[in-house]
Amino acid sequence: MADSKDTVVIRPESLSGSEKKHGEDPAAIKERILMHQELQKTEPPVLPIMTLFRRKQPQHNLDEIATQPSVFDDPEKAKHFQPTEKYENLHRFDPSARWTWAEELPLINKLDWKITLWACIAFFALDLDRGNLSQANTDNFLEDLNLSTNDYNLGNVIFKLAFLCAELPSQLVSKKVGPDRWIPTIMVLWSIVAASQFWLNSRETFLACRVLLGLLQGGFIPDIVLYLSYFFKASELPFRLALFWTTLKVVDIIAPILAFGLLRLRGLHGYEGWRWLFLIEGLFTLSIGVWSWFMMAPSPTQTKTWYRPKGWFSEREEVIMVNRILRDDPSKGDMHNRQAVDLKGLWKSLCDYDLWPIYIAGLVFGIPVGPPDQYLTLTLRDLGFDTFNSNLLSIPSQVLGIVTMLTLTYLSEMWDERSLMGMLAQIWILPNIIALAVIPSNTSEWARYAIVIILLSYPYSHAIQVGWCSRNSNTVRTRTVSAAAYNMFVQVSGIAYSNIYRADDKPEYRRGNMQLVAVCAANIVIYILIKAYYIYRNKQRDRDWNAMTREEQMHYLETTTDQGSKRKDFRFAH
Secondary structure, X not given: OOOOOOOOEOOHHHOOOHHHHOOXXXXXXXXXXXXXHHHXXXXXXXXXXXXXXXXXOOOOOOOEEOOOOXXXXXXXXXXXXXXXXXXXXXXXXXXXXXXXXXHHHHHHHHHHHHHHHHHHHHHHHHHHHHHHHHHHHOOOHHHHOOXXXXXXXXXXXXXXXHHHHHHHHHHHHHHHHOHHXXXXXXXXXXXXXXXXXXXXXXXXXXXXXXXXXXXXXXXXXXXXXXXXXXXXXXXXXXXXXXXXXXXXXXXXXXXXXXXXXXXXXXXXXXXOXXXXXXXXXXXXXXHHHHHHHHXXXXXXXXXXXXXXXXXXXXXXXXXXXXXXXXXXXXXXXXXXXXXXOOHHHHHHHHOOHHHHHHHHHHHHOOOOOHHXXXXXXXXXXXXXXXXXXXXXXXXXXXXXXXXXXXXXXXXXXXXXXXXXXXXXXXXXXXXXXXXXXXOOOOOOHHXXXXXXXXXXXXXXXXXXXXXXXXXXXXXXXXXXXXXXXXXXXXXXXXXXXXXXXXXXXXXXXXXXXXXXHHHHHHHHHHHHHHHHHHHHHHHHHHXXXXXXXXXXXXXXXXXXXXXXXXXXXXXXXX
C-alpha cells in the first residue's frame, strides 16, 4: 500500500461511483469542495489526536483526495478481494468512492470520541476492579482475613488462571453474539462480584471471588481489540491501544488517590476500610457497565437504535468509514460481525505458526517488571512508609509510564518498527533489575524507592504487540483467535511471575531479582530473533512471488486456497 502522501488535487470530474450513486452531480460536488475551502478560511477542522502519532509526512491540502491506494484500484485484483455477501457493511462498499482529507480527518476524530473514549472508560472499569487488591493490601487486608503472603500469591495465580481460561471462550462468544452485547454483559456481572467482596470472611471466599473475577474479566481485552479493529485501520490501531493501556496507568494514578480517601472509612459501621473500597468501586464500575449497553454500536453502519434514532454518522460518513477500512485491509470484509468461528476455523487459526513469535513476546516481555509492580505497595510498607504514603508514592511511576509508553508507540509508527521497540523496553528494565538485585542492605529507603520508580516507568510495549498481532493475522477469523491467544500468553506470564517473589526471600527478594535479570537478558535476544524470523519469512515470500509472471500471479489469486497470513502476496510486519 502506498502512504497517504501519494495524493492528487481533487477535481469534481475525478469523482465518480459513490458520488453519482448517492445523487451528487459534479456541480454539487464542486459546491461541497468550495464549502470546505471557505470553512478553512474561518475555522480549521478539529484534527484527530492520532495524527500526532503518524509517521512524518508532508502537510495535506485538506481538499486533496485522502483515499488510500489499494488492490481495489486494479480491476484484475479487485475481484479477488471483494467482501463476502454476509459482511454487515456491504451496502456501503464502493471501491470507486473518493473523499477528501477535510472529510476524513474530522470523521476519525468523531470515531475517537465515540469509540476510543468509550473503550478507555470501559478499561478503566476493568482495571479498577482487578487492581484494587493492591490498595486493599495497604489496609491490613491479609491480616484481617488471616491470609499469608503465599495465600495472596495463590489468589493472584488462580485469578490469572481463570482469566486465561476465559480468554478464548469469551472471545468466541463475543464473535457470535457481538461485542456490543457481550462486553456490557460481562462488565455488569464482574462489577457485582467485585462489590460483593465487601462480605469476604475467609480464605475460601477470597479465592472464590478471585476465580469469578478472572472468569468474567478474561475475555474483555481481546473483545475490545477486535471491536476497535472494526473501526480503525491497521496503522491507527496501535495508537488507540496505547491510549487504551494509558488508561491502565491512569487507573494506577487515580486508584491510590481513591484508596487514600476510601480506606479512611475503616471503622464506619464497624467495617474495615478495604471493604468499603471494594463495595464503592464495584458499584461505580457497575454504572459504567450499564451505560455501555447504550453506548456501544455493532459496526460503523449499525449505530441507529430506538434510543439513538439518527445514529452517529451520515450516509456519506458511513461510505468513507467502510471503504477506508477495506482499502487498508480487505480481509476485514470476510465475515459478518455476528458470525461465529467454527471449530475448523479455530484450529486453523491456532495452528498459524507465523503468529507464534508474537505470542512468545507476549509470554516473556512482562516478566521482569511483574513482581516489582505487583509488590510495589507491600515493598513500600516494608521500607517503612505508612498506608497512605505507600499508595501515593506509587503514582510517579504511572505518570512517567504514560509518557514512555506513548513515546514508544510514536517511535514504533514513525519508524515502522515493532520488535526493536520491544527490545528497547527490555534494555530500559535490565540495569534497574540488576540494581535491585545487588544494592546493599543498608541503602536508604529513598534510594530503593527511586530505583523501583525508574524501573516501573519503563516504556510498555503491550499496545504495539497487540496491534502487531492484529496486523499479521490478515483475516477476521484469525484476528478473533489471535487476540485471545496472545492475551492468554500474557496471562501465563502473570502466573509465572506471581511466584517469583516468595515469603522466604522477603523483604529484598534478592533471589527473585536475580531470576528477573536472567529473564530480561534473554528477552533482548528473543526480540532480535523474532525480527530475524519475520525478515526471513518475507524474503521467502518475495522470492516465490517475484518468480511468478503477472499471469501466474493472477492465476494464484483466482485459485488459491491459502488464507490469512498464508497467502503468498502477504508480508509480515516486524
